[in-house]
Amino acid sequence: MNMRLITLPALAAALAMTAACSGTGGDTAADVAAPATSQPPASTGTEPSEPTASPMPFGAACSAVPVSGEGSFTGMADDPVATAASNNPVLSTLVAAVTKAGLVDTLNSAEDITVFAPTDDAFAKIPKETLDKVLADKKMLTSILTYHVVSGRKTPTDLENGSFTTLQGGKVTTSGSGEDYKADDATVVCGNVSTRNATVYLVDTVLMPKS
Secondary structure, three states, rough: OOOOOOOHHHHHHHHHHHHHHHEEEOOOOHHHHHHOOOOOOOOOOOOOOHHHHHOEEEEEHHHHHOOOOOHHHHHHHHHHHHHHHHHHOOOOOHHHHHHHHHHHHHHHOOOEEEEEEEEEHHHOOOOOOOOHHHHHEEEHHHHHHOOOEEEEOOOOOHEEEEEEEEEOOEEEEEEOOOOEEEEEEEEEEEEEEEEEOEEEEOOOOOOOOOO
């Protein structure tokens, strides 16, 4: 008996229905040698400002990240993004999906990307039968996962009013301020997590390509 594979619009509808029922919804300046003088140089008013440190990870789900070891923020910063995710206890379903789609090497070898990473709770919003079909359809799974990846390391400021072309080819829109951000209809629950080659924003809903 032939079984018809689920389409992206159908999956998006299933997500929307489940969410409704649950109620959850530089350029770098070159170094310049200082003049040999005991007096500080006079200000010209054009000196670059002091660099500011990147904000620390923020959000309620950050509390689930280990405080030490490979799965900690410090440990994740040393590994490429797919490897780092495999050490994060709230991203096990995403890691399994990335492995099934054959995207581990693609993500680990990419340079300077941003990943909107659905947590295990995000995948749990999808009915099991629907999720199983998606995981069994490599083409659909790849389309969905690559929709979560954009080029460049996006800062929280970049997300305040953003529209970014994804690796899948569609556009993901972001909005927010402070420590409250959204990517499409998903909420960032732990943001600005650094890995060796990516900036990661954990989200509470799986993002769906528009087509």
